[in-house]
Amino acid sequence: MNRTMLFATIALSAVYLTGCAAQSTSDGSEQHCRETGFAAPFNAVDPCDGEAVLTTALVAVFGYRPVEQADQRDTAAAAQPLLTARLAEQAETSAVTWGPVTATVWQRWREERTSVHTHVRVSHDDHPPDTATTLARVAVVELDATGAAPTTFPVYATVSRPGPATGWLLSGLRVLS
Template identity: 45%
Template sequence: MNYRIASALFVVGVGGIAGCVRVQPAPAFVETSCTAPRFVSPFTAVDPCSAEAVLVAALVAMFSYTPATESDQQAAFTAAAPLLTPDYAARGRSAATVILPITVATWQQWRTAAVAVDAEAHLTGDDHPVDTDTAIYRVMALTLRPSDASASLTFTAYVTAGRTDRATAWRLSGIEVLG
């Protein structure tokens, strides 16, 4: 599947951090000239100079849920804010409940049964536009695993990360989720 044109990545996302966040290892290539400061807790282990590591951590945080203690997906999205561009964090929060096809009924069922939902994200080998010093585009696989016996939910996410220069951290700046 070819990556969609970057201009199509205007859709906003949802997020959250629930329980234990699993972050995949950083990619082999990490920029050496980046001087960005570390992220705040709970994201101190995420390399701010690795756009791909930031994207994986952001998706895991945005889509891991604890419905028993979160009223909706907006709580999880807010928790992921340190990994998002300020503009995306501001405009995306209101769309947090609609980015994934999780119905209110499903959320309430998870809440009643105290089901936690752990997200897993990884980069795919799909084509994407050429990286620049300030923007990258990736195709990622996203899996939500409810803690009960229900089936996992799988999605494809087209994501963008941006930064202003090599002294600032990469942050997720756009997402479109299909599936």
């Protein structure tokens, strides 16, 4: 590879890697996300990476631990640092309806001490255009409970932020049944 191609490759890589971190404002200046991070256990998540926040938040919201948690509201409460205040408030009453797991199944999992592993994959389906403050994706959530066939379901999820200099938070989700 000659020097010109090497420098072009490095420059294009740098643009690709930083393109999502900088947002242009209407006056042409750039604003960079300056969020410092989440507290443990989410401290490895970059709050400036919308898809990373969305994926991690969905893993947390659907990260069922029926042996330790009374129901899905406890799971959503554990995800609270990744949720907007409005969505966290909604979770207090509606988290039990967010996924396909019924109260009967949850209770059986508690009694049988079932372990559940949650996997989330952002699909490549069409989605609304990203903006500086909103990102929406279709994700596929898979619950893999010991001794049962995996349960897979789509989730329409949105992360948002007050401005381009702030971090993303899960602000909406809708599970299709």
